Amino acid sequence: MNRSEIEAADTMPAPAEAVPIIDSTISRDEAIGRLEIVISTLLRVGVITSIAVIFFGMAVGLLRHSTDVRRPNDLIALTAKNASFPHSLRDVASGVIALRSQAIMALGLLILIATPVMRVAVSIIAFAMQRDHTYLAITITVLVLLILSFLLGHAGA
Amino acid sequence: MTPIAFTLITFAISLVAGLLGSLLGLGGGLIVIPALTLLLHIDIRYAIGASVVCVIATSSGAAAAYVRGRMTNLRVAMLLEIATVSGALTGAFIAGKINPRWLFVLFGLIMGYSSIAMLRKRQEHLVDQVQPDSLATRLHLHGSFFDESLGKEVRYEVAQPTVGLALMYVAGVVSGLLGIGSGALKVPAMDLSMRLPIKVSTATSNFMMGVTAAASAGVYFARGDINPYIAAPVAAGVMIGATGGSRLLGKLQSRAVRIAFVIVVLFVSLQMLLKGLR
Numbered sequence: 001m002n003r004s005e006i007e008a009a010d011t012m013p014a015p016a017e018a019v020p021i022i023d024s025t026i027s028r029d030e031a032i033g034r035l036e037i038v039i040s041t042l043l044r045v046g047v048i049t050s051i052a053v054i055f056f057g058m059a060v061g062l063l064r065h066s067t068d069v070r071r072p073n074d075l076i077a078l079t080a081k082n083a084s085f086p087h088s089l090r091d092v093a094s095g096v097i098a099l100r101s102q103a104i105m106a107l108g109l110l111i112l113i114a115t116p117v118m119r120v121a122v123s124i125i126a127f128a129m130q131r132d133h134t135y136l137a138i139t140i141t142v143l144v145l146l147i148l149s150f151l152l153g154h155a156g157a
Numbered sequence: 158m159t160p161i162a163f164t165l166i167t168f169a170i171s172l173v174a175g176l177l178g179s180l181l182g183l184g185g186g187l188i189v190i191p192a193l194t195l196l197l198h199i200d201i202r203y204a205i206g207a208s209v210v211c212v213i214a215t216s217s218g219a220a221a222a223y224v225r226g227r228m229t230n231l232r233v234a235m236l237l238e239i240a241t242v243s244g245a246l247t248g249a250f251i252a253g254k255i256n257p258r259w260l261f262v263l264f265g266l267i268m269g270y271s272s273i274a275m276l277r278k279r280q281e282h283l284v285d286q287v288q289p290d291s292l293a294t295r296l297h298l299h300g301s302f303f304d305e306s307l308g309k310e311v312r313y314e315v316a317q318p319t320v321g322l323a324l325m326y327v328a329g330v331v332s333g334l335l336g337i338g339s340g341a342l343k344v345p346a347m348d349l350s351m352r353l354p355i356k357v358s359t360a361t362s363n364f365m366m367g368v369t370a371a372a373s374a375g376v377y378f379a380r381g382d383i384n385p386y387i388a389a390p391v392a393a394g395v396m397i398g399a400t401g402g403s404r405l406l407g408k409l410q411s412r413a414v415r416i417a418f419v420i421v422v423l424f425v426s427l428q429m430l431l432k433g434l435r
Contacts, residue, residue: 035231036229039220039231043217043218043220043367044217044218046217047214047217047218050392051392051393051397054392054393055393057385058164058393062161078160078163078384078386079200079387081200083384083386085381085384085385085386086385087378087379088379102385102386105385105386105389106385108389108392109210109378109383109388109392112210112213112214112217113210113375113378115213115217115367115371116216116367116368116370116371117368117371119367119368120238123231135232135235138235138239139235142238142239142242145239145243146242146368148246149242149245149246149371149372149373149374149376149379150375150378150379152250152379153375153378153380154379
């Protein structure tokens, strides 16, 4: 079987879609093209949002702790190996509600970390809509591995 | 040093690291980690945690432009991400277990290699030399992109996807261990083994870095290695620096300037190596 035959076979889940080979290739390309635009917008929005939240957190730190931030001893507490800062979703959430600067900055970082994860999630939806089962399986595997990463870190790995 | 001075210095250093990284095509992490550890004496795990976040930021920022230009092969990226993400999980897991001195040693070696690799001029291979691979065909990996320098659409076939997957796992382990994008490992793997055009390799490697780094970032965040007080100014600085760098000059073209930078980078990588071995 040559390439276009395989492609056609793959894009014809139902007999009703048994369109000429050329058409099926074009629709596959078009679908990928639309996916590309959604992904690039998503990436940009994620990055801009996260940097805005990070700067907001830094500003809150300056305003709320305007006296602490000038004491050298505090630096050691902030950057020491065993420094305490929010590193679970629950701590970040409660800290953001209390308008604590560390937690807001952590939220900004989490938005950044979540951006590629969202990108994978969007791809899953797109491949599901195209009934591209191979790539649906591939992208779901990637998403599962990404979720696993958080659990792996929490497990003390 | 007061906390506010520390934040400002960290931000300024990261800005320069992002700028230099994008001008040299090295990525911010490779420059920001030595700056944080050697100059500011930050624990290497926090430096790596901060760098991982920068990799996501620079990758996502650049990927948005590349994807729109249709330079990225999304299918190749998604297939190889299985390997890079599993590698990153392995690497991030190991990084929490081993003595930090080995992180310094490995970092020094990878940094040295990357700086030399950056100097080599990559040669575009002829597209028609490629043996179409049956697995690649079944996975619809072959693609095309619009080459601006040629002014036409270039079609290409993908070879050896299994070799690519294996090499990407290794690149992923390095990314996870050191919190860097390891583009210097990914691009040659795609270029030489899978025979992708160099522009497609670069864009696709950059695209995968975000997801790869997100996997290690998950482990680092949950483990408590991403200190927001350090990572926030670093992420903001590198992001702004890298954006500025890509607007400013594109890439540094002058060979003499590049060689001068490589010598500096090599010197720094030696410092990292020595810090680990001492």
